[in-house]
Amino acid sequence: MKRFSTILYYLRDQKGQMALYLFYNLLSIVFSLVSLTMLAPFLNILFGLDKDAPKKPDTVTIASFNLLDYLKYELTKLIDTIGHSKALAVVCITVVFAILFKNFFLYMSYRVIIPLRNRVMTRFRADLYDKILRLPIGFFTEQRKGDIMSRMSNDMNEIEWSVIGTMEGLIREPLTIMIYLSVLFYLSPLLSLFLLVLLPLTGFIIGRISRSLKKQSNVSQEQQGHLLSILDETLGGLRVIKAFNAEKLLRNRFFDTNSFLNQVRVKMAFRRDLASPMSEFMGVLVLSCILWVGGQLVLEGRGGLTAEGFIVYIVFFVQLINPAKALSTAFYNAQRGTAAIQRIEEIIKAPLAVEEAVNPKQLTTFRNNIEFRNVTFKYEDVTILDNINLTIEKGKTIALVGSSGAGKSTLADLVPRFHDVTSGELLIDGVNIKEYSLLSLRDQMGIVTQEPILFNDTIANNISLGNPVASIDEIEEAARIANAHDFIMNKEENYQTNIGDRGSKLSGGERQRVTIARAVLKNPPILILDEATSSLDTESERLVQDAINKMMANRTSIVIAHRLSTIRHADEIIVLQKGKIVERGTHDQLIDQDGFYKRLVDMQEVK
Numbered sequence: 001m002k003r004f005s006t007i008l009y010y011l012r013d014q015k016g017q018m019a020l021y022l023f024y025n026l027l028s029i030v031f032s033l034v035s036l037t038m039l040a041p042f043l044n045i046l047f048g049l050d051k052d053a054p055k056k057p058d059t060v061t062i063a064s065f066n067l068l069d070y071l072k073y074e075l076t077k078l079i080d081t082i083g084h085s086k087a088l089a090v091v092c093i094t095v096v097f098a099i100l101f102k103n104f105f106l107y108m109s110y111r112v113i114i115p116l117r118n119r120v121m122t123r124f125r126a127d128l129y130d131k132i133l134r135l136p137i138g139f140f141t142e143q144r145k146g147d148i149m150s151r152m153s154n155d156m157n158e159i160e161w162s163v164i165g166t167m168e169g170l171i172r173e174p175l176t177i178m179i180y181l182s183v184l185f186y187l188s189p190l191l192s193l194f195l196l197v198l199l200p201l202t203g204f205i206i207g208r209i210s211r212s213l214k215k216q217s218n219v220s221q222e223q224q225g226h227l228l229s230i231l232d233e234t235l236g237g238l239r240v241i242k243a244f245n246a247e248k249l250l251r252n253r254f255f256d257t258n259s260f261l262n263q264v265r266v267k268m269a270f271r272r273d274l275a276s277p278m279s280e281f282m283g284v285l286v287l288s289c290i291l292w293v294g295g296q297l298v299l300e301g302r303g304g305l306t307a308e309g310f311i312v313y314i315v316f317f318v319q320l321i322n323p324a325k326a327l328s329t330a331f332y333n334a335q336r337g338t339a340a341i342q343r344i345e346e347i348i349k350a351p352l353a354v355e356e357a358v359n360p361k362q363l364t365t366f367r368n369n370i371e372f373r374n375v376t377f378k379y380e381d382v383t384i385l386d387n388i389n390l391t392i393e394k395g396k397t398i399a400l401v402g403s404s405g406a407g408k409s410t411l412a413d414l415v416p417r418f419h420d421v422t423s424g425e426l427l428i429d430g431v432n433i434k435e436y437s438l439l440s441l442r443d444q445m446g447i448v449t450q451e452p453i454l455f456n457d458t459i460a461n462n463i464s465l466g467n468p469v470a471s472i473d474e475i476e477e478a479a480r481i482a483n484a485h486d487f488i489m490n491k492e493e494n495y496q497t498n499i500g501d502r503g504s505k506l507s508g509g510e511r512q513r514v515t516i517a518r519a520v521l522k523n524p525p526i527l528i529l530d531e532a533t534s535s536l537d538t539e540s541e542r543l544v545q546d547a548i549n550k551m552m553a554n555r556t557s558i559v560i561a562h563r564l565s566t567i568r569h570a571d572e573i574i575v576l577q578k579g580k581i582v583e584r585g586t587h588d589q590l591i592d593q594d595g596f597y598k599r600l601v602d603m604q605e606v607k
Contacts, residue, residue, distance in 0.1 A: 017116050018171075024109035025172050029179050031102035032319070034094075109172070121160050128152060128344060136353040137418045146229025147222070151343050154224050158340035173327040180320050187313045191294050195317075198286045220268060222343075223261040230254050290317060354420050360437035366444050366525040366556065367429050369393045370415060374424035377410060384410045386579040387424070394525075397557040399567035401600065402576035408560045411576070412528050415558065416442050446519035448548070450531040452511035454503030459488055460495040462503075462514055466522035474521060482517035482547040484510070516547045527557040564601050573597065 011018065082090070132148070140148070185192040234241065234250055241250055291314070298310050370392040377385040385407045392398045400408040413419055414426055417433060426433050433441055446466070454462050463478060464470045470478075475495060479485040487510055491497040503511040519527065529548060561567045568587045575583035575590070575597045583595050590597040 011116075011120065014116055014119075017112055021109050021112045021116070022171065022175065024105045024112065025175055026179075028102045028105040028109065029176050031098045031105065033179070033183065033316075034098040117160070121156065124159070124344075125152070125156055128156075128348060131348050131350070134352060135347070135350060137413070139350060139353070144225060144229040146227070146232045147225030148347070149232070150225035150228050151347060155340035155343050159337055159344070161337075173323040176323040177320060177327070180316055180323075183316055184313060187316070188294070188297075188310075191290065191297065191313065194293055195286070195290060198289060220261065220264045220339075223257060223264060227254070227257050227261060230257060287314075287317060290314070354417050354438070356438055357435055360440075361431065361435050363428065363431075363436045363440040363444055366394060369429070370526070370556070371427045371430075372411075372414075372424070373427060375414070375421050375426055376423045377407075377414065377419060378422045379419075384579050385414075388581060390574060390581070392556060392558065393571075394556050395554065396571040397552060397559060397567075397569075399559045399561055399570035399573045400576060401561060401564060401567070401573060401597065406576040407579040408576055409530055412530060412558050412560055415526070415528060416445050416447065444524055445526045445528060446522045446524035447528045448512075448515050448519050448530065452503060452508070452515045454499060454506075454511055454514060456498070456501045458493075458496045458498055459491070459514060462499065463495075463517045463521055465518055470521055475517075478517045478521035479514075481520045481550050482513045484513035484517050484547070487513075513547055520550075525555060527552060527555050529557065529559045529561075531560050531562055564597075 129152070181192065181195075184195065230250070230253055234254070241247060294310050294313065372388045372390040375385060375388040376383065388411065390398075400411060402408055410419065414421060415433075417438060420434065428436070428441075428444075455465075460472065460475050463475050467474075472495065476485060479488055479495075488495055488497070497505075499505045499511075499514075503514070506514065529552075559567055559570060567573060570587070572584060573587060573590055574581055575595075577596060583590055583593060583597050585593070591601065
């Protein structure tokens with residue numbers, strides 16, 4: 001149960017609430033004992049089954065018969081004083097109030113544990129989401145998006161109902177069992193020693209059955225994540241699926257995974273649901289053994305156990321069966337839930353490849369230059385960038401060109417620290433960017449990517465993403481610079497128009513202009529443009545390129561472009577090939593060199 005340490009971590013500052021939960025459960029058990037303890041001796045006396053008038057014991061020792069004799073004496077005294085009918089009424093009222101208080105304190109324990117449980121899960125979910133935000137982009141290239149979503153939803157629900165519910169059972173049920181066992185030891189130490197031999201044996205049998213539940217649960221959660229991944233890919237690629245008549249392929253893939261998930265879950269349910277009947281059967285088996293052994297002790301007059309005491313003993317033992325069943329069910333659920341904790345811990349405990357400095361500096365303004373000094377970057381022992389030396393002066397535009405996989409996007413991603421260099425240094429104004437806080441570093445940058453990344457929100461909120469306090473006038477001004485104001489005003493609700501999932505209600509050119517407006521509003525001194533026009537039609541490209549030219553004015557820009565016509569006026573063009581700089585210079589200089597860049601230009605002109 002080492003996985004429970006994760007849950008206990010979130011309970012570390014809730015000791016007072018946990019103590020209150022224990023206290024309420026303790027009171028609930030005590031009042032349950034009161035109601036049970038009174039019945040057997042009172043009924044014996046009331047109906048004349050006990051012929052001898054009890055005498056007041058001189059002292060009450062730990063011997064069980066003395067306690068029962070003392071209770072019988074008090075009940076006889078009550079009957080003699082107020083009569084049989086009234087005494088019966090008093091006992092009935094006492095039992096009713098005992099049960100009332102038992103259930104009242106049980107309810108109060110729920111009032112304590114339910115907010116506590118939800119508080120733990122809220123913090124757990126928040127920490128998982130926060131870690132997802134802080135993990136490097138490279139982490140998610142190895143993960144299915146649907147699997148990440150499954151961990152946040154299904155695994156979290158599994159923890160809430162399996163593990164947190166189990167924690168409740170592991171507090172309440174053992175407390176109940178210990179108190180009842182203590183009373184049983186008080187009533188008959190000899191018979192209880194026999195009981196202590198049987199209980200661990202039954203627990204061992206139940207534990208052996210539940211062992212494989214964790215493994216099955218882990219498989220189930222993985223398949224659930226795979227199922228969500230298929231669904232996500234289907235929704236995102238529905239146009240392509242229909243165009244290539246791939247419905248059958250995707251349907252079979254989904255149905256196969258769904259069928260396998262069904263088989264795993266059925267096996268899990270069979271094993272889980274075996275817990276309650278198995279524990280009840282084992283409980284009755286133990287009860288039968290207790291009846292036989294206890295009956296022998298009473299009949300032979302050994303062990304100091306009377307018939308009346310034995311009846312009380314059996315009543316209390318029967319009360320142990322339900323807590324024992326609940327405890328075994330909780331143990332089964334815990335095995336299932338720990339698999340979910342393990343999957344979530346893989347994310348929460350994943351190392352941060354990009355870590356904040358202990359006492360970071362603040363990059364308040366960008367003054368001079370960005371310098372790559374002998375920069376090498378490797379991903380899983382594959383060299384992506386090799387010994388890059390490059391200086392980007394403030395106000396200059398640097399273009400990165402080269403074939404696919406040359407390392408252009410990776411080089412640009414190093415500047416906002418989406419990745420950290422493997423060796424060498426990346427400096428801004430002469431300071432290694434690892435010494436700056438991530439917040440202040442990225443605050444100096446605006447990024448426009450090839451694929452417009454928008455959110456299911458209004459146009460205004462998408463534009464103001466990097467500047468949430470911007471006024472509507474500032475948002476409109478940014479939209480005008482991005483050539484987006486006119487089409488926005490033609491929308492039904494203008495800037496308050498919801499653009500749908502990933503901006504699906506907008507055209508490609510409109511989406512890209514909204515992302516440019518977002519970068520303009522942030523007003524950063526450094527711009528990174530990653531092939532921002534490569535996927536657009538001619539008219540949209542002209543509008544977007546015009547917006548980009550306005551945005552780049554008086555800013556330091558790093559431009560990644562496949563369409564070389566868009567970077568002819570760059571201050572310097574860097575040609576990358578297999579992670580190395582093979583050529584550099586202005587457009588005219590590179591044309592005169594008649595090298596790799598010239599061949600790229602010629603190929604595009606031929607097209």
